[in-house]
Amino acid sequence: MRATSKLAGPVGRAAPELQPGIDVAYDGAGALMSRQRWRSTPPGDYLYLTGMDLKLDWTQRYAHKVCTAAEAIHTIQRGRRILIGSGAAEPTVLVDAMVVAGEHLADNEIVHLMTEGPAPYVRPGLEGRFRHTAFFIGENVRDAIHEGRADFMPVFLSDIPRLIVERRVRIDVALIQVSPPDAHGFVSLGVSVDIVRAAVDSAGLVLAEVNPRMPRTHGDSFLHVDRIAHLVPVDYALPERIPEPLDAIDEAIGKHVATLVPDGATLQTGIGRISHAVLAALRDRSDLGVHTEMLSDGVMDLVQRGVITGRAKTLLPQKIVTSFLLGSRELYAWAHDNPALEMRSSAFTNDPFTIARHDRMIALNSALAVDLTGQVASDTLSGKFFSGIGGQVDFIRGAARSRGGKPIIALRSTAKRGTVSRIRPALEEGAGVVTSRGDVRYVVTEHGIADLWGRNIRERALALVEIAHPDHRAALLDAAKQRRYVFPDQVVPRAVSPISEAHLARLRSGEALLLRPVRLSDEGALQDLLYHLSDESIYRRFLGFKRAHPHEEMQRLVNLDDELSMGIVACAREEDRETILAMARYDVDPKDNLGDFAVVVRDEAQRKGVGTALLRRLIEIAKARGVAGFKADVLMENKAMMSVFQRSGLQLVVTPEGTGVYHVVARFAPPGKP
Template sequence: MLRAYPDGMDSWIERHADRVRTAGEALRAVPPGRRILIGSGAAEPVTLVRALVDERGPYLADNEVVHLLTLGPAPYVEPSQAGRFRHVAFFIGPNVRQAVQEGRADFMPVFLSEIPELIRSRRIRIDVALIQVSPPDAHGYVSLGVSVDIVRAAVDAASLIIAEVNPHMPRTHGDSFLDVRRIHHLVPVTLPLLEVHPEPPDAVSRSIGEHVARLIPDGATLQSGIGRIPDAILAALENHHDLGIHTEMLSDGVMRLVEAGVITGKRKTVLAGKLVTSFIMGSQRLYAWAHDHPAIEMRPSDDTNDPAVVARNARMVAINSALAVDLTGQVASDTLGGCFYSGIGGQVDFIRGASRSPGGRAIIALPSTARGGAVSRIQLALEPGTGVVTSRGDVHSVVTEYGVAELWGKSIRERALALINVAHPDFRAELMARAKGRRWVMPDQVVPRARYPWAEERLEHTLAHDALVIRPARVTDERALQDLLYALSRESGYRRFMGFKKEHPHAEIQRMVDLDFEHDMALVACPPGTEEVVGVVHYLVDPATGLGDVSFVVRDDWQGRGVGTVLMRRIREAAMARGIPGFQADVLMTNTSMLDVFHESGLPVRSRREDGVYHLELLFPEAPAPPAPGPG
């Protein structure tokens, strides 16, 4: 769709006729031996790129072509162009990947936030900038449109600027404007911008999206990319409120959330109300929507990706992808099987910025497997030749379709357990065995034996109006459960265990988290945003009666606030969903608070007293009576 500009195409051509050229004519100004930057992403000047190779190429030698990801053709990397052009990729896209892997092109590992300064300082000298812009406005300014990123620095530094002028290019706001008199040659074109359409979300990406969405609070500011997983994450945010955007790339998914009123930017702490980005990539509808949109603020990469700027956004959530993660938390994102695959990009910029943001969170999201399930992306150690983009010290959260592994502030043992817990079940036993071989986990550490039931996680409020996250226990809760038990007073410990216990060793706690989540279930109560456990309820089905043998414990400073009542309701709901007919429990006669929880549950209670202990039975509605105990 052509954009509405103040002047028609013919008008600006007439006013600047002295600089209007065909692509072939304009490129005659490019001499041999120069470094040429090509505009990024959807703003790749395709007509100029083809003419550079087809028309000007025979007259050039030893020219270097540099750029970020581009969506269009890359004929300069063809074997026939050796000696004329050598490509250096700041980020490896599909159009140049084979050339890089075959040694016909080069890769420069560099943080995206630092490329503009490298260009301005001439450490990376840009002689020629081939770009695509909007038609000049009434004041004689063109817009860089959908690609400001490193192009802003390039046009400020280049000695020769050649621009395609395209009425399909949206006029975007922010640091995107360029005086048309700065451009040496203007090449009129009328072509739709290049598009990228990610594949529809599948079950894996939808699960990842749901897990990530639970980590994002209302009022958060987001950084996300494009693709199946980022789109699934954005789609899962439709019930959130007042989200903001500070990202290197803006996609259709962001547009849809803005239109739905989910993204408002009201609670942003930097450029409130603005959609801050450095490039836009997606559909023609997205480009039309971006045209003259007052909320879109285009900034260069050294601004959008500067970790210090990112960190100024409160509740900043950075979401990035990866090719693999090892059990210590190292992230591989730019290499695959020892071959360069993509690039550093903005991953580290945003992870470090979000980690330092007040209330911020840095997330790595990836499927648990690759190659159709044949290979685990959660690995003991990264393959030889694989580069680490994000260090183990930077990683906070890793998300797969099997859940969330929290790594920040965790030991290698805790990290390994957390990551094995979100690995594909087919690979967990092997990963655990190899982790034991490295002595990273306990020799008797059990392998998580069931898919974690994330759907059981709830935010609840007690009668005392305390907010608590009630969720199934995880293998990574072992230390928190030990802390809970050791914090109990002697009286509370005696009531729970019907005797005095001095120790709660690893073997005991491991049994509390070695669950099948059907016949053996435990729920923990945690204050929101923490992994601290202040209460736990557990049932284990008794084969003789079919009832869940249930027990509770609540930390002393949380007793009397309704924690046990909430845990009772949630464990009952979980048990009923699994077809369990009811509960049974043995409670000391002196444990009046626990007896109250059972009697106030709304369930009929049958009890009998024996040696100072009440044996209770609570049947769920419409549940059949339990079988009578057998002889003996």
């Protein structure tokens, strides 16, 4: 006897005649059927066909599967778990028919990721027929979950396909939307492969809308029509998610994140304005790659600009890998039959081990709140379930294990028109920790970047207070003091004016140097710098030998007054690490409006132009603030420091002091004069 293959009987029309050479036919219970019995099979019953029937042209089998949505829905039995296709691939005609024509259904469970279409099955009054379980909560089911008429399953997106395949989350029926078949009878899952791939491979009954507007995507997206029980022809536009206009806060976050993205990096991005802002800020990069769970218009834009090429990817080079698309009609048209696009199951895209195989993997995810220890809340808001775990932890962990990878959490610093800080002393009651404090590395707001990896709680709290909104920093620091996270005398970090923002400089050797304002969280690094100076360097800096640099001294050093003082550090950047090589600072004397200038440079970085770069940058800042010039006391034997002043181009007045010290006054030229 030849092997059997499961096919569906026709709905609402006569069964085809058995052809010569058919070995045997079985009914849905596995009982042997005669020719006569096959002809009288009730509509909707399953048939197992063998032999020559499988050699019939697939188009003939396809024609017998075509039916209306209501006819297809009538083949679903009570008490079955039904998966609905994700995102923009929701089969809305079948979904509507399931509610309108599904009076026979009872105790059916509906499961899916976020869907862009309507969710009529969660309407009040339908509880006896349908109960929804969300793997990720979308706006269309959020009220039902809050009101207890639907459920939420917290689960990593990478785990859902395995749960389905292993039948821990059994899928009986899959409602999907597909493209028209090709010449070989294969349809494409189009814009949504994610968990749908596992569902169509595991479900006992697959019902599909066939939409000519569904793009035919490549990758693990193909399905033969023989696997589908019933086909419902439709023709409607896929739902679109048009990027919202960016504001200044979005753009600032995007620029900060972009500083963490090197050429040749591989990106994971999500949905929303922050992801759009980051992609827009990467237009000057080269040879970026993409391995992500979700792809939007911003990626398409960078591909068309030649920024995303995938040539530097270490896994599937030159392929743009994703599990679902959500964006504009132009994005769907771009995806159609695009061989550069590789659609894969979430079991592949979200596997942390697969993600980690990409060098320089940059994972960008958003959050609703972050506490001062680094815990991230992403699926709850005001104590209520809001979204879901999704792929955040998958990509955070995968990027953390990538060579040169960077896991990033990005969020606006405030909510509710600035009245609520998203950086919080502690997460509110009922908030869910999606990403643990041990997993978090970079946290980014419009006010800067906090690098938490390898930091203790005191250092984390200070770094996060620094990137909180200035209006909330004092309250956050008070809360940190109450919890004994920071020193009792810790000062509040001040907002720094835009003219003091990070600046790139080039040394004489061509080496790049990052010049940025000193931060309160730099206290430990600056203390380390001072303790590693040679005795000679200590003497030149402090005009004497200084053996200790306690917290009180260091806090004064890093505490800035935006009008009367400024301090900047020079940092060498290697991969994702900053090493402070030097610091320069001035403090304005109100009597003469001159800034008392001092600089300290690590021994190994001296005589390379670092001090000169710092002085030039502080001159720019001081001039913009209306400072008249600088003054300093310099040891007569400190020829290197005197050379820095002489190369500055400033008008110098050098007065010898009786203690072997020069008193140097360097005035700025009046406005309008060179």
